[in-house]
Amino acid sequence: MPSNDARNLLQCAVPAAAAGVVAVAVSGVVAGGKGALGAAVGTALAILFMGIGLYVLQRTAKTLPQLFQAMGLMLYTAQLLLLLIFVALFKDTSFFNAKTFAVGLVVATVVWMAAQARAHMKAKIFYIDPDSEKSEKPEKTGSSS
Template sequence: MQSNDARTLLQCAVPTAVAGVVAVAAGFALAGGKGAIGAAVGTVVAGGVMALGLYVLQRTAKSFPHLFQAMGLVLYVTQFLISAVVLAVFRDTSLFNTRAFAFSLLAAVLVWTAAQTRAHLKAKILYVDPDAAEAGKSTPAGSTT
C-alpha cells in the first residue's frame, strides 16, 4: 500500500469511527443496550465494506489503470448491494435494534463517502510519473555520442 493510499484510508476511517461512536451513544440513549450494539454492528459493517472497496479500487488502479473508472462504478454498485443484502439478512434479528443498525450503517457510509471525496480532493497525486518520463528520454537513433 502506497503512502497516499494509507493516508486516504486513515482520512476515511477516522471520521467514520467518530460517527460510529456518536451512533452508538445515540443508539444507547434511544434504544438501550440493543440500540448501542446495533449501531456498533452497523458502523463496523459499513466501515468494512467501504475499506474493502477502497482496497480493491487502489489495487485496480495500480494493475489496470485503464479500467479504473469502470471499476469505480462497479465497486459502488457492489458496495450498495452488499449493504442491502446485510440489511435484508438482519431485518428480523433480535440480537440488536435493527433501526439503530440501519441508521448507523447509512450514516457511516455517508461519512465515509464524504471523507473519501475530501481526501481525494486534497491529495496531491501526480498525473505523470516524473521518473518514467526521464527514463523514456534517450539519445536519438544514429547519434554518435
C-alpha cells in the first residue's frame, strides 16, 4: 500500500479506534463486561468494514478512475446495509450486550466517515500532473496575432 493510502487509512482508523475505546469504557460502566465486549466487537467490525471499503475505493481510483464516484456511492451504501444486517443478526445474542454492540458500531462508523472527510479535505491532491510539463510540449497551431 503506498504511503499516501496508508496515511489516509491511519487518519481514519485512529480516531475511530479512539472513539471505540471511549464507547467500550462507557459501555463497560453502564452495562458491565458484556456491554464492553459488545462495544468492542461493534467497533472492530466497523473499522474492519470501513478499512476494507477504503482499500477497495483506493484500488478503484487507481485502476478505473471513471468509476470512482459511482463505486464510492455503491460502496458506502453496501457498507451501511451490511452493518445494518449485522445489527439485526446480533440483536438477540447472549454473548454480549446487543445495544452496546450497536452503539459501538454506529459511533465508530460515524467517526470514521467524519475522519475520512477531514482527511480528504486536508489532502494535497494535484489537479494536474506536474510531470506532464516535462514531456512533449504541444506545438502552437493557429494564428499568433
